[in-house]
Amino acid sequence: MTPPAQSEIATASTSSAAPQLAALLQGTGISQLDQTGWIRVTGEDRVRWLNGMVTNSIQQLQDGEGNYNFLLSVQGRIQGDATIFAEPDALLMETAASQVKVLMPLLDRFIIMDDVELADATGFQSGLLVAGPKAASLLARIGLNVEDLALLQKRTMPWNTAQVSVLHVESPLIPRFELWADADTTPKLFEALQNAGAVLCAAQSLEWLRILEGTPLYGADIRDRELPQETGQIRALHFSKGCYLGQEIVERIRSRGNVHRTFSAFRLDGELPAVGAALQADNKQIGELTSVAAIPLPTDGGMIVQLALGYIRREALDRGVPLHYAGGVAVPISLPFSAAASSALRPASESSERV
Numbered sequence: 001m002t003p004p005a006q007s008e009i010a011t012a013s014t015s016s017a018a019p020q021l022a023a024l025l026q027g028t029g030i031s032q033l034d035q036t037g038w039i040r041v042t043g044e045d046r047v048r049w050l051n052g053m054v055t056n057s058i059q060q061l062q063d064g065e066g067n068y069n070f071l072l073s074v075q076g077r078i079q080g081d082a083t084i085f086a087e088p089d090a091l092l093m094e095t096a097a098s099q100v101k102v103l104m105p106l107l108d109r110f111i112i113m114d115d116v117e118l119a120d121a122t123g124f125q126s127g128l129l130v131a132g133p134k135a136a137s138l139l140a141r142i143g144l145n146v147e148d149l150a151l152l153q154k155r156t157m158p159w160n161t162a163q164v165s166v167l168h169v170e171s172p173l174i175p176r177f178e179l180w181a182d183a184d185t186t187p188k189l190f191e192a193l194q195n196a197g198a199v200l201c202a203a204q205s206l207e208w209l210r211i212l213e214g215t216p217l218y219g220a221d222i223r224d225r226e227l228p229q230e231t232g233q234i235r236a237l238h239f240s241k242g243c244y245l246g247q248e249i250v251e252r253i254r255s256r257g258n259v260h261r262t263f264s265a266f267r268l269d270g271e272l273p274a275v276g277a278a279l280q281a282d283n284k285q286i287g288e289l290t291s292v293a294a295i296p297l298p299t300d301g302g303m304i305v306q307l308a309l310g311y312i313r314r315e316a317l318d319r320g321v322p323l324h325y326a327g328g329v330a331v332p333i334s335l336p337f338s339a340a341a342s343s344a345l346r347p348a349s350e351s352s353e354r355v
Helices: 014-026 046-051 097-108 135-141 185-195 203-213 247-256 314-319
Strands: 029-032 036-042 066-072 078-087 090-096 117-120 126-131 154-159 162-169 176-181 261-270 278-281 284-296 304-313 323-325 328-333
Touching (some): 014 029, 014 203, 014 284, 036 097, 046 090, 078 097, 090 097, 097 117, 126 135, 126 185, 135 176, 261 284, 261 314, 261 323, 304 314, 304 328
Antiparallel strands (some): 036 117, 066 078, 078 090, 126 176, 154 162, 162 176, 261 328, 278 323, 284 304, 323 328
């Protein structure tokens, strides 16, 4: 699921969002997937052609398997992201609904003599997110067994008299599953999940969860000026798949060993800044904050932690120099953030890069 931009959730009620976050971190939360879009790719040349358009390898995907990808410009700048799943006669690209209208024309420009067709499949099914440490057991309680569903695997299961597509989606902090079914079945699934104990979660709690995970969002943390390695999402890259759009830049960065700026998480001590606030060290701007939140953790003391995601010059991070923003100090930390270890936030230099 792709949460909405922070400007869309600024008016959400913190008092109602806090118990929703607790449900996501300690139990099971559910939410409608009304911000998710789908592109269906068909035709005899679909695998070869799409493999040349995205940063990960999709040639070896078997039916129901998926992986995360960037779509790049010729200059290697990120134009969008998508998780791609294989079906017997198609490839399905899951992305934000807002990206579909951008990615469709971008992809269509590169269909020349290829047997490939693109279709916007966003409205054909409706979806639910089921997330939390107890999500799998709750789904089993309503008749959907997901215990053996591998990460980024998609499987169609019978439920009552209907068919439900279940996706085990990526999340570094808690288990997440997506349920996709026809418009008549989804409300029945929703009711069954709520009756089994799942808590309805709105946009604010899901945004807090995203920041606790340290997952960058396209359009907020990832813009069309970012290079893939700057985002830290190495899971989206395959370095031996062959040629694809923008590959020359990605390979040049890999061969040189690093990038000048990198995506990071920060603990904020001071006033909560606005999104876009500059980071400074030694009176020089060395970064920016792209997502910011004061998050009420489900702890006995009701701890509120101020966290941010953003970019920082690599040399400033490596040197460990003090980082400032207008109104406070930013301390680089490791994410995902564990509420159980809330008293011991680790410096980012102590953890290995997320892959």
